[in-house]
Amino acid sequence: MLKTIEWRDDQVVMIDQRKLPMQERYVICKDYRSVIRSIKDLVIRGAPAIGVAAAMGVALGALKIRAARMDRFRARFDAICREMVAARPTAANLAWAVERMKKVADEISHREPGEVKLRLVKEAQAILEEDIAINKAMGRQGQRLLKDGNRVLTHCNAGALATGGYGTALGVVRAAVEAGKQIEVVADETRPFLQGARLTAWEMKESRIPVTVITDNSAGYLMQRGKVDAVVVGADRIAANGDVANKIGTYMVAILARTHKIPFYVAAPMSTIDASIKTGKEIPIEQRHEKEVTHHQGRRCVPEGVGIENPAFDVTPHRYVSAIITEKGVITPPFKAKIRRLFASE
């Protein structure tokens, strides 16, 4: 399995997810601004992966700060952190990772910048390692929800490529397969960026897990025919009440699942839960460039001069969610008190 993101020789190396699976190319970021650009341009995507990239990005930024005195270092570092947090608005993990990096800087604020820099680089690498471990824990927790022979529909890519490795939703699938269950994946292609058709299909194929790609609008057809046993998706941000922001179309899948009495599971690390917001209504939804919709392979398909709406995410109200799978356990509705308890046990 290729690595999603790596810290190598004081550079951040990412596989270019815009090119996969037809081309395997890497983007090498030598400064924090190119990490920001890579996040904005979807070289790397997926909430946990964005978190890792942000942490590595601010570490990279910190490394390059020329300041002998800690107060000047810190002022510059905080500015870098602010820029990083603004890269994309929806994923909770971005702010979470940057916050964690700032806490490290806070804790050793009495030391020299040189030492703080090394600590920040270590912390970013630790976030990557932890993320993989968290995904595996989530997989162990979540795989019990899947039965041998299940056909599992997923939307977007919540796999190894969306995380440090292993995956959230696809981590649950991987763990079920590792536990000896036969699982088939149905991947919504996930317009406009085709994370499902390109990335989920590729990951599953690499892992020899059977996968079938469908257009997003075919999910209802398959469910109506009894060809989907469970839905597992990732999340970009989860509110304190269990409302889930995830890739555009997730809400539609949740409604379809409910209509067909199919369980709808969300797999996400604790870092995706934003306890500071009460409901999904407060989650900012990124609107992306219309070219993502109007152009295919660089060629325009939609006539010029018509309106385009291109929200990158939607919010699934908690009442559609059968369970949230975290590394600390699986919780079922009602979510609010249970989410609070998960945080209390941290």
Next chain:
Amino acid sequence: MLKTIEWRDDQVVMIDQRKLPMQERYVICKDYRSVIRSIKDLVIRGAPAIGVAAAMGVALGALKIRAARMDRFRARFDAICREMVAARPTAANLAWAVERMKKVADEISHREPGEVKLRLVKEAQAILEEDIAINKAMGRQGQRLLKDGNRVLTHCNAGALATGGYGTALGVVRAAVEAGKQIEVVADETRPFLQGARLTAWEMKESRIPVTVITDNSAGYLMQRGKVDAVVVGADRIAANGDVANKIGTYMVAILARTHKIPFYVAAPMSTIDASIKTGKEIPIEQRHEKEVTHHQGRRCVPEGVGIENPAFDVTPHRYVSAIITEKGVITPPFKAKIRRLFASE
């Protein structure tokens, strides 16, 4: 407005809907087999337009039959009709139009082949003219369901390009606009063939009706935000109980509309209603080539060796349909007896 299909100098001329809106090209069919190929390859699509093409196709086939005796002419003509009906399995209008052409041949079976040929050519042209008139009648009937200021979501293209002209679902929109109402259209892009993004957007732009294109998976997002007031779609076949086969994804839109308490209207001519089948379960659903899903602008995006499911249509159970708009009136549930009555009044 460009013409969808035309009979010109004993040839059938179609605008190539695979190329629109970026290129305006025409396919000239000189024999019935090239009409069949054009139907299969989606040069022309949309149930009523396929009906017109099929009628013109068998007329073209008839013209070229070299037979002095009527029995030999008829044997060849029936073989052409069988081939034509098999071009695509789901749209009711294909079989309906061929049946009507055969009836003409039946009625004057005592005449010479030469005369029968001319009658068939006239009949095919009459089917085209009638289709436009039917669409306009449907528009007059249906437009009353739309209110001034409505945002109307539609899936696929049920417009002038899907018919002889004017359109079924988009005909209803056109008629509402002609009645002085301000209507905005939201067009699902409609993967994989992008009839919404390419054809509906183009038609609406040409007619100066405001249109916004969204990915299919954004429909729920817009409905959740109160940005859709009504859904109007076309149909490829309607069963005797009101179940509706239409472009893949229509079922999903119907469920979303129901969840958000938005009316879901189906506009279709009587020729789309197949009274010979009891429910939608009996409607054959065409599976199309996986390349439609795996390739974008001729370039592969999905890794090789993964499964693809590419149904061209789905069936929306009648319980999700708020009203069926036909040229003979608008009917509301329960549909079965009302559909029977519409046919009885023919």
